[in-house]
Amino acid sequence: MxxxxxxxxxxxxxxxxxxxxxxxxxxxxxxxxxxxxxxxxxxxxxxxxxxxxxxxxxxxxxxxxxxxxxxxxxxxxxxxxxxxxxxxxxxxxxxxxxxxxxxxxxxxxxxxxxxxxxxxxxxxxxxxxxxxxxxxxxxxxxxxxxxxxxxxxxxxxxxxxxxxxxxxxxxxxxxxxxxxxxxxxxxxxxxxxxxxxxxxxxxxxxxxxxxxxxxxxxxxxxxxxxxxKREFNLLLGVVKSYMVYNIKGVNFQAPQKVMPSVLNIPGGLVSKSKEKRGGKIAKQRKPRTSSKKDGKVSDDDDNVESSGHNSVPRTSDSDFSDTEQGRIAKLGLSQDRVRQAALNLLLQIFKLTDKATIFCHWSNFISDGYSANNLNVCILKDPSPKGRMAALQVLLALLTCNKLYLAQAESSKKHTAFTPFSVILGAMVTELHKCLSLALNENSVTVLHQVLKCLAALVQASPYHKLAPGISKKIIRNVKIYVAHRDFTIQIAALIVFECLLGSEPIVPETRTSLLRQTNKVSENVDEPINKTIDDDIEFVDFSSDDEDETCLTVQEVPWLLERCLANLGVLFSREICYVVSPPVKVQSLQVISAMTRNYFDCLILPYLSHIAKALEVCLMDSYADLRLHAGRTIDFIGQAMNKHLENAKTVTPELCLAFWQLLINNSLTALLQSEQHSVLRAVGCDCFASIGPIIFEQLARDKQILIITLLFPCSRDEDHNVRAAAVRALAISVDYPSLRDDPGFIVDVAETIHRTLQDSSVIVRIKASWSLGNLTDALVLNLGDLTKEELPASLLLRLLKIANKISNDNDKIKVNAARALGNLLQMLSQENLQQDIFKDTVYESLESLVKNCTTGTNMKVRWNSCYAIGNVLKKSNFSINNYKGKEVLFQSLINLVLDFPNFKVRLNAALALSCVNDKETYGSYFLIIWESLVDALENTQNIEDFSEYNHQDHLVDQICLTLGHLTTLLSKADLSSINSSVQLHYELLVSQMHKVIERLLPEKSTVLLQAAAHLKTIASEDLTKEQQSVLNCLFKIFVNEYLLSLKPLSI
CATH class of the missing domain: 1.25.10.10 (Leucine-rich Repeat Variant)
Known part of the structure; x- marks a missing residue:
């Protein structure tokens, strides 16, 4: 100082x-x-x-x-x-x-x-x-x-x-x-x-x-x-040279421009997203990558442990003096940093470049088995753990951003003059599996963790059903030992790889076999290659499998991965010893079990529900809130999968499922819903109750049923908006349970709850409440024809109709459900209701809302739901459209949509709505206009601006033809002259498309076309002018062919 x-x-x-x-x-x-x-x-x-x-x-x-x-x-x-x-x-x-x-x-x-x-x-x-x-x-x-x-x-x-x-x-x-x-x-x-x-x-x-x-x-x-953009190819050339700079055994090549390879993106490659069909599935993991765009790179080394990764000293210690030894070490360190700087530059280039451009350069950086100077070399041969880490970070970025394109990969043993794009890609994917399997022989924990992250991303991107057999099996074998690694981060990373494998679709038999193996089976039986000739060509690291050779009897043989996850969660089998497990490992074990519900419920979950229930029970009572949260989510996933499988009573016994729910409801699950400190736990508790399903719910004791409902209603008034949203959704789902649907008091209480939550300040709550209103009204529509069921009170029905009108101007996600609810509610109105002015006015407002939503806005689902709702009103409602002053606007709106709207599903539902009028009087002056518009719309179906609409083209053609068939059943002799010009102008088109539809559709779906043909025969028996006869002949040729005649005779 x-x-x-x-x-x-x-x-x-x-x-x-x-x-x-x-x-x-x-x-x-x-x-x-x-x-x-x-x-x-x-x-x-x-x-x-x-x-x-x-x-x-x-x-x-x-x-x-x-x-x-x-x-x-x-x-x-x-x-x-x-x-x-x-x-x-x-x-x-x-x-x-x-x-x-x-x-x-x-x-x-x-x-x-x-x-x-x-x-x-x-x-x-x-x-x-x-x-x-x-x-x-x-x-x-x-x-x-x-x-x-x-x-x-x-x-x-x-x-x-x-x-x-x-x-x-x-x-x-x-x-x-x-x-x-x-x-x-x-x-x-x-x-x-x-x-x-x-x-x-x-x-x-x-x-x-x-x-x-x-x-x-x-x-x-x-x-x-x-x-x-200007120097992109040159920059890649620079990186390609310096990322392998001074790696032993790799020749340095002077930097030069790197041009795009043959891996150009196919023009027809379109992402096909799976339609959601209700319920939840275990989501596939998204690899976390850094979004940091910091151009400055620190001079300090990263905190990566030193490693003995396949490195051999260049000279012995005795060959140099201390000074010389230090100089050589510094020289080696500077060479390492050159490679790291090059790889960091490459990572930044990839972050700033669009996916398609990057993919065109894949073969420059990923080996296909023949090329050199690529990332595979850096990962396996770089003597510095920091260099290997940098290469793996680049690979992870590549795999993450190009996952869609890798779905095209496939293996082939055929030797042709031209190697297809998909086969080249398949060779690269196979080489990456080899590379990362070899890289698992890594001493640095940090680098090993990154290898496993890359493997997880590769597994997610690989289409194993199109690749050579044996790849996924050996990945499972090589990664298996790391679920018991001394470092908990490695355990988690290994479990993530298995989570991704469990989510891989379609399921490959070898993956299923490897995952279903019991721990006590001898390894020789399970390590036999599925295809010896192909399997031997794939080089992987053979790690010790001593644990597979142990034989130990257990109460019930449990597949090894599930057994490990359950052991992590505290359910030990006779072969296990007690060990300390970190909370993050427990959380990841739960996520693996959740992933099992997606594709392996019948073999990995269902037979072992009692063990899983015990593990979940332990987790729900744990003091670690995040563990309780994930345990609740796992229960939700299991419940959703269970409901799907219970539909097939031959493969699932309800008793086993019932025992699972009884154990949880009796103790820990109810405590989850009453957790005062953590609102997120209360919300997931509501989701768990929502996933019980009708079959299990009906078998629960009456007191348990009452307990569940009693817990859910107060949650709909919870101070946290996520809890309110989850509770109202759970209540709406429970309306589908037979015993509750028959309880008028419960139905009214749920309807009142939904009405209240639709006015919530939180948009999340309103979205869930709007879905709940749609689900509730779906159930009420099912009850319409049953005289033993009590009707909803008129005052409540009116309030629901008004609130549905109100929310049809809300958020798009709310509008989607509002349209669905309006279509249902308008069907529920009785003649008695419609005699009251207040109901009439509300009905008019509802129709105006539906017309507005089907003609405006950018959300396509709002539009087609509105069209579908209009169709339901026209077909099933007691309300007569003839009394509606906006009838012309309604018809014209549907006509405009079916004619040339870009989205084919919207056009399809508009065409469907136009077929829902049961009498010609209701069509009025629009009857012939609709006919001609549908013919023009049929011609327009051949014009596809957006390639993604191609999948809906046939369905749209089918519906337009069915609607034309419906209009034909209403034709009179006087109409023949009016439609003459339209029929003559589009005759070839009508014959061609109508006959394709007749052959394509199942007989029960083409009934209206049979009826149209029969009606034409009725008209033929009347006195006809020459022009009328000519039109009728054309219509016969349009609606009748040999296939139709073979289904049912016309004389009916």
């Missing part, structure tokens, strides 16, 4: 002396300045000795004023002082002093010797690092570029590092054109170093120049999109 105080006083004294100096040309004055600067530089600046920053700024200003730029001796000492003040004392300079210092340095550079030149560069580097100003960068950029081309390696290094610092622009500001031009100047200097590098001169400083150049380019592309 005293020393710090003394040095601070010395600094103040020297500052006072220095501020009084005036430079003269005498030798004595120069010597005096030199002595004071020497005294300044003797101070220890690692301590904060400057108490007054202003004095320090004045000293810098004085140095630039009294020391001539051509006095090398004084300039050198002054630079040393300025560097200490800027870097260690963190002195900030600005304004006139900053400008003066910059100009002084630039003047001194022109005449300085090598040693002084280096010191001046250090000042400029410190200046830009501590205070980034565009004006400063502009001033020094030219000098830095010139210095970067110096033959002196130390000068070139410092200048390049200074240029790198200049490329670190403030991230929160807009980049100006001047800054972009400076970035290009710097990038040109960086590329010059990288493209003209002489491999024979392999020294530490040269490597540092390469590192700085690669990092500088990373900064440039982060801020300069146009430069990245």
């Amino acid at each position: 005293n020393r710090k105080k003394d040095e601070s006083m010395m600094f103040d004294n020297l500052s006072a002396k220095f501020s009084q100096l005036l430079y003269g040309h005498s030798k004595g004055e120069s010597s005096h300045i030199s002595r004071i600067l020497e005294d300044f530089n003797k101070l220890d600046y690692h301590y904060p000795i400057v108490t007054n920053p202003t004095k320090a700024v004045l000293i810098i200003h004085q140095c630039c004023t009294i020391i001539p730029p051509d006095d090398f001796h004084l300039v050198h000492k002054a630079c040393q002082l300025i560097i200490s003040l800027l870097t260690h004392q963190h002195i900030e300079i600005e304004g006139q002093t900053l400008s003066l210092l910059t100009q002084w340095c630039l003047q001194a550079l022109k005449q300085a010797d090598v040693t002084t030149f280096i010191k001046i560069l250090c000042v400029l580097k410190a200046l830009v690092t501590t205070k980034f100003l565009l004006s400063t960068v502009v001033s020094i950029m030219g000098a830095m570029v010139t210095a970067a081309n110096s033959n002196e390696s130390e000068i070139a290094l410092l200048a390049t590092q200074c240029l790198e610092t200049c490329t670190v622009l403030p991230g929160d500001s807009t980049i100006s054109e001047r800054e972009l031009s400076l970035l290009e100047i710097a990038a040109t200097a960086f590329l010059k170093h990288l493209l003209t590098f002489n491999l024979k001169i392999d020294c530490i400083q040269q490597n540092k120049i390469l590192i700085s150049s690669l990092r500088g380019l990373q900064n440039v592309i982060t801020h300069h999109d146009e430069f990245l």
Whole structure:
């Protein structure tokens, strides 16, 4: 402390002396300045000795004023002082002093010797690092570029590092054109170093120049999109060369432009998302990747453990002296950092480039078994764990962003002159499996964790059903040992790989077999290759399988993965010993069990429900809230899968499922719903009760049924909006349970709850409540024809109708359900209701809402739900559309949609709605307009602007033809002349499409076409004019063909 105080006083004294100096040309004055600067530089600046920053700024200003730029001796000492003040004392300079210092340095550079030149560069580097100003960068950029081309390696290094610092622009500001031009100047200097590098001169400083150049380019592309696009192929070429720089056994290739490969994206590649069919499934994991776009790369090494990963000392310890040994170690470290900088640049390039462009360069970086200098080499041969880590991060980014394209991969043993795109891709995917399997032989825990993350992403992206047999089985075998690794992060990563395998679709028999193996089975029986000839071609690491050879009898043989997860959760079998499991491992074990419900419920979950229930019971009673949360979610997933399988009574026994729910309801599950401290637990508790299902619910004791309902109603008034949303959804689902649907009091209570929550301030609650209203009204519509069921009170029905009208103007997700509910509610109105003016007005408002929603907005589901609801009203409602003043608007809206709306599902539902009128009188003057419009719409179905609509084309054609068939059943003799021109103009089209539809549809779905043909025969018996007879003959040929005649005779 005293020393710090003394040095601070010395600094103040020297500052006072220095501020009084005036430079003269005498030798004595120069010597005096030199002595004071020497005294300044003797101070220890690692301590904060400057108490007054202003004095320090004045000293810098004085140095630039009294020391001539051509006095090398004084300039050198002054630079040393300025560097200490800027870097260690963190002195900030600005304004006139900053400008003066910059100009002084630039003047001194022109005449300085090598040693002084280096010191001046250090000042400029410190200046830009501590205070980034565009004006400063502009001033020094030219000098830095010139210095970067110096033959002196130390000068070139410092200048390049200074240029790198200049490329670190403030991230929160807009980049100006001047800054972009400076970035290009710097990038040109960086590329010059990288493209003209002489491999024979392999020294530490040269490597540092390469590192700085690669990092500088990373900064440039982060801020300069146009430069990245323009030089994309060259940048990839640079990275491809330097990412394998000085790896043993890999020849260095001079950087050159890398062109796109044959892996061009097929034009017809379309993402096919699975339609949701209600209920929940265990979601597939999304790999977490860094979204950070920081161009600056730290000089410090990453915190990666040192590893003995396949590394062999280049020479023995005795061959070198300590000094030589240290120099070689530093050289090796600098080479490692070159590779890491190249891989970091590659990762940044991939983050800033679109997926399709990246995929076209896959073969340049991923091995297909023949190519060299790729990421596979970096992962397996880089001696530095940091280098392997960087390569794996790039691979993870590639796998994550190109998962859709990898679905096209396939293996083939056929030898043809042309290798298909999919087969090349399949070879790459297979090589990646080999590479990552070999990489599992890793000593660094951090790198091993990254290998497993990449494996998880690869498993998610791989279509195993199209690849060579044996791949997934060996991945399971190689990863299996890591679920019991000493490091819990590795256990979690290994379990994530299995979670992804469980979600892989379609299921591959070898995966199922490997996952169903019991722990106590002998390994020889299960390690036999499915296809020996193909299996032997795939190289994988064969790890020890001692645990598979153990034989130990258990109460019930449990598949090894489930057994491990249950053991992690506290359910131990006779072969297990008690061990401590970290909470994150328990959480991941629950997620694996949840994933099992997706595709393996019948074999991995159902037979072991009693064990799983015990594990869930333990988790629900745990003090760790996150564990209780995931246990609740697992119960929800199991319940959803259970309901699906209970529909097939031959494969599932309800008794086993009933025991599962009874155990949980009796104790822990009810406690979850009553958790006062954690609202998220109450919400997941509601979800669990919602997934019980009608079959199990009906078999529960009456007191348990009452308990569940009694717990759910108060939750609908919970202070947390997520709990209210989950509760109202659960109540709406329970309306489908037979015993509750027959309870009028319960139905009314649920309806009142839904009505209340539809007015909630939270949009999340309103979305769930709107879905609940749709589900409730679906159930009530089912009860319409049953005279034993009590009707909903008229006042409540009216309030529900009004609230449904109101929410039809809310959020799109709410509108979707509002349309569905309105279509149902309007069907429930009795003649008695419709005689009341208040009901009539509400009905008119409802129809206006439906018409508005089917003709406006960007949400297609809102539109087609509205069309479908209109159809239900026209077909099943007691309300007569003839009394509706907006009938013409309604018909015209549906006509406009069916004619040329871009979305085919909307057009289909509009066509369906037009077929829902049962009498010709209701169509009125629109009957013939609708006929002609449908014929035009049929012609328009051949015009597809969006390729994704192709899947719905046949369905749309079917519906238009069925609607035309319905209109034909209402034709009269007088209409034949009116439709003559339309029929004659589109005759060939009508014959062709109608006959295709007749042959395509099942007989029970084409009944209306039979009826149309029969009705035409009835008209034929009347007196017809020549024109009418001609039209009728055409219609016969349209609606009748041999296939239709074979189904049913026309004389009916």
